Amino acid sequence: MTTKTTRVVVVGGGLIGTWTAFFLVKRGWDVVLIEKGVVGAQSSGVNFGNLRLQGRHPGQYPLSLRSQAIWEEIEGLIGDRCEFERTGHLYVAMNEAEQEKLEQHARVAEGHGLAIERIGRDELRRRWPWLGEGLQAATYSARDATANPRLVSLAVARAAQRLGAEIVEHTRVTEVRRNGVGFTVETDTGLVVDCNAVVNSAGAWALAIAEAFGETAPMFAAGPPQFVTEPIPYQVVPSVQAVDGSVIFRQIPRGNVIFAGYPRTAADPVLNRAPVPPNKTLSGMRNLVRIAPFLRSAQVIRVWSGIEGYLPDMLPVIGESETTPGLFHAFGFCGHGFQVGPGVGAVLADLIVDGRTDTPIAPFSISRFRNAVQVSDKLAHEFDAPAAPGGRAG
Known part of the structure; x- marks a missing residue:
């Protein structure tokens, strides 16, 4: 068993996780990112690559526009254009x-x-x-604009590593538990990390962490x-x-x-x-x-x-846990995570470092699932009938 200490553990090495690690370490925070496979191997690396601003949910625009501004500066930020083209x-x-x-x-x-x-x-x-x-x-x-999804998560992870982030691949998180005012994160490889905060950006696998702290969402x-x-x-x-x-x-x-x-x-x-x-x-x-x-x-x-993880209102979960201070969720992006990914990472860094963000994220609170949410018209339109759930699946 190997035990280490850091300020933040990021669970999930997709676009959300790597951008979060990048912005945190850029602001001087120690970060360990843990990925069950390889960085960018899931939906972050195989999506369409669209950086679309038209046609978004009204509540997403502040986040989406913040994100697009980061995309437009990507080469200066991480040293790689990743085939970004307007x-x-x-x-x-x-x-x-x-x-x-x-x-x-x-x-x-x-x-x-x-x-x-x-x-x-x-x-x-x-x-x-x-x-x-x-x-x-x-x-x-x-x-x-567009960019190449096969390149981006890896390039952001490399940039985060150059700034001091630790990226741990082929390691599955098996338990996250409270440890005083912080957390202990255990893995299947024997790595144990004590930390002050945890970012749950595990994509379609994120509910296991949320539910360990008494929260859930109807994700499929x-x-x-x-x-x-x-x-x-x-x-x-x-x-x-x-x-x-x-x-x-x-x-x-x-x-x-x-x-x-x-x-x-x-x-x-x-x-x-x-x-x-x-x-x-x-x-x-x-x-x-x-x-x-x-x-x-x-x-x-x-x-x-x-x-990919989907939710019935076709909006993601972004923000601090309602039950557990220091736990931050970012999952269920409903196929829209590629464009907003940099903005989500910046917002999570705001929340963790500053305790607040100027980017409105109230529509994305996990607390909205305490009651029934309005099902998006897109569910019926964009999914085959067997794939559109009445409740949680996956």
Whole structure:
């Protein structure tokens, strides 16, 4: 058995955990990050890579905009650009009802200071002639961006290590318990860490820690079916998303087109599997060709998904435990964690170091699950019926 002492233990080496460790150690706090596998191997490393500002829940905008500002400075912060590119985001509608949804999203975004451009059918085809003729309208946000998820968590972890953080991989946390005013964290490798604070950023596996301290949330595991095509001539600069969520795609400068789309598929956090049924890929290909007909003959070369935690209101849990001072939760990001990850890390560092944050996070309190929460319309729309739970699963 090896015992050590630190100020903060971060449980989970995804994007949330690594950014939290980075901002804490940057502010002079000792940090040990413990990851059950390897850093960035779960949803943080296999997601679509979209840094989308359009279409967010109103309560997420302050956090999302803080996060985007960090993304825009990523190379100066961690010494690696991670293929961050301000590509813009094109939100497209097929009919009048979808156009009205676009307008609703645009008004909310503009209310938080985001510049949104409205584009009619004719101009849409003129500016992006590769789009399908069935599209009626779109909104465009030039500040939206993309980055490579396979690179980011590792790069942030390396930057945190250079500043003094300790990263421990292939080590599963088996118990977190109170130890006076602090905590003792035990692992399956015999490592025991005494600390002042614990950050629970264990993704789809985070409920075990929350429930050990008398808290819970109706979280379940799922993941978006994704695929990538062979390289083809580069022409799609913005990230493109259908407002109904059936198509989300972008092209990287190497030529490959990356696709994600709803409904999401089931995932198994126990067996650590997120299989994609073949019908999901075929349906996604058909939907993609409706939006971008030029991809009709493109060959799909790889299919995958990830294990993500979802909550019924499609909002994450972020903030200090309601039962246990010094325990901080950050999980259940419902497929939105990549964009907000840097902002969440900065907010958690605020809370731990300063005891407060200027970024509003009240909508994300775990205490909201003491009573029934309003189920998001997105649940029914973005998930297959068997995957959308009435209560907790996973």
